[in-house]
Amino acid sequence: MSMERQDLRKAGLKVTLPRLKVLEILEVTEQRHLSAEDVYKALLESGEEIGLATVYRVLTQFEGAGLVSRLSIDGGHAVFELENGEHHDHLLCVSCGEIQEFVDEVIEERQHAIAKEKGFQMTEHSLYIYGICKRCQEERKY
Amino acid sequence: MSMERQDLRKAGLKVTLPRLKVLEILEVTEQRHLSAEDVYKALLESGEEIGLATVYRVLTQFEGAGLVSRLSIDGGHAVFELENGEHHDHLLCVSCGEIQEFVDEVIEERQHAIAKEKGFQMTEHSLYIYGICKRCQEERKY
DNA sequence: GTGTAAATGAGGACAGTTTTCATTTATATT
DNA sequence: AATATAAATGAAAACTGTCCTCATTTACAC
Ligand SMILES: [Mn+2]
Ligand SMILES: [Mn+2]
Ligand SMILES: [Zn+2]
Ligand SMILES: [Zn+2]
Numbered sequence: 001m002s003m004e005r006q007d008l009r010k011a012g013l014k015v016t017l018p019r020l021k022v023l024e025i026l027e028v029t030e031q032r033h034l035s036a037e038d039v040y041k042a043l044l045e046s047g048e049e050i051g052l053a054t055v056y057r058v059l060t061q062f063e064g065a066g067l068v069s070r071l072s073i074d075g076g077h078a079v080f081e082l083e084n085g086e087h088h089d090h091l092l093c094v095s096c097g098e099i100q101e102f103v104d105e106v107i108e109e110r111q112h113a114i115a116k117e118k119g120f121q122m123t124e125h126s127l128y129i130y131g132i133c134k135r136c137q138e139e140r141k142y
Numbered sequence: 143m144s145m146e147r148q149d150l151r152k153a154g155l156k157v158t159l160p161r162l163k164v165l166e167i168l169e170v171t172e173q174r175h176l177s178a179e180d181v182y183k184a185l186l187e188s189g190e191e192i193g194l195a196t197v198y199r200v201l202t203q204f205e206g207a208g209l210v211s212r213l214s215i216d217g218g219h220a221v222f223e224l225e226n227g228e229h230h231d232h233l234l235c236v237s238c239g240e241i242q243e244f245v246d247e248v249i250e251e252r253q254h255a256i257a258k259e260k261g262f263q264m265t266e267h268s269l270y271i272y273g274i275c276k277r278c279q280e281e282r283k284y
Numbered sequence: 285g286t287g288t289a290a291a292t293g294a295g296g297a298c299a300g301t302t303t304t305c306a307t308t309t310a311t312a313t314t
Numbered sequence: 315a316a317t318a319t320a321a322a323t324g325a326a327a328a329c330t331g332t333c334c335t336c337a338t339t340t341a342c343a344c
Contacts, residue, residue, distance in 0.1 A: 193325070194324095196322080
């Protein structure tokens with residue numbers, strides 16, 4: 001029944017408790033973008049004794065299987081999110097860490113044009129816009 | 143006379159041999175984009191016994207002073223380049239590591255528009271296009 | 285149920301970078 | 315030019331996020 005089992009089987013991964021639980025955390029946690037540490041802590045809080053190394057392994061396997069995607073944020077740790085099939089880029093609040101998503105066809109297109117212009121066979125790109133989110137701007141007023 | 147001394151003084155940094163030498167490496171090395179390790183090795187090769195920690199410190203200070211800028215490349219180490227006053231983004235060859243630069247006003251503008259749309263006060267952005275450079279594509283044919 | 289390949293946990297390893305602290309140095313002052 | 319002092323340096327240790335090793339456990343095909 002629970003959809004996760006199918007996801008794992010389809011990905012050619014054995015159905016194990018750590019995998020099910022990691023997947024569940026990714027699904028039920030309010031923030032869509034979680035670091036390995038975030039996932040690990042959420043697991044502990046929900047009473048699961050799963051090692052951090054396993055969390056990293058599982059997330060990396062999920063990435064390979066196309067179940068999650070990894071963002072490599074500026075200098076340091078990565079965050080993971082459930083793959084939703086639609087490419088998008090990110091806006092990050094440098095003050096509170098909030099992450100918002102966006103899609104911009106103009107930018108996507110220009111990137112391809114630039115790669116072509118330079119003779120590159122483009123494989124992927126990474127684009128992050130940093131700034132101060134609306135909420136943090138308002139808080140600063142006081 | 144040597145321009146570097148002025149640069150350092152202007153930046154409010156004492157004129158020291160390590161700083162002069164790091165600056166010189168950045169100026170004379172063929173590749174414009176160098177990791178701290180690259181700079182360190184180049185220093186050793188040119189007969190300067192400067193510690194890696196100092197290289198990191200100096201590069202970070204130069205960054206703070208606006209003399210160099212730092213690129214945080216996907217997963218791991220940073221590279222540094224002399225600041226030339228003109229913002230640009232980068233294309234990276236995933237095969238040979240070559241880095242090319244580009245400027246695209248359309249993308250720059252769209253980024254601002256997106257930030258505005260989401261209520262963000264944009265501070266900066268990071269954009270990397272990954273792919274296989276022309277030369278690497280040709281090599282693969284054989 | 286059994287066998288076997290795969291997955292896990294614990295802890296160590298690792299890479300890139302930063303910090304600590306004793307020593308040296310640049311520069312302002314005499 | 316000698317001196318004082320704040321700043322810079324080198325060496326080594328610490329740190330952080332992530333990955334690896336290897337002994338043990340588990341999933342699942344038979
Ligand atoms: Mn996202
Ligand atoms: Mn550049
Ligand atoms: Zn915010
Ligand atoms: Zn190449």
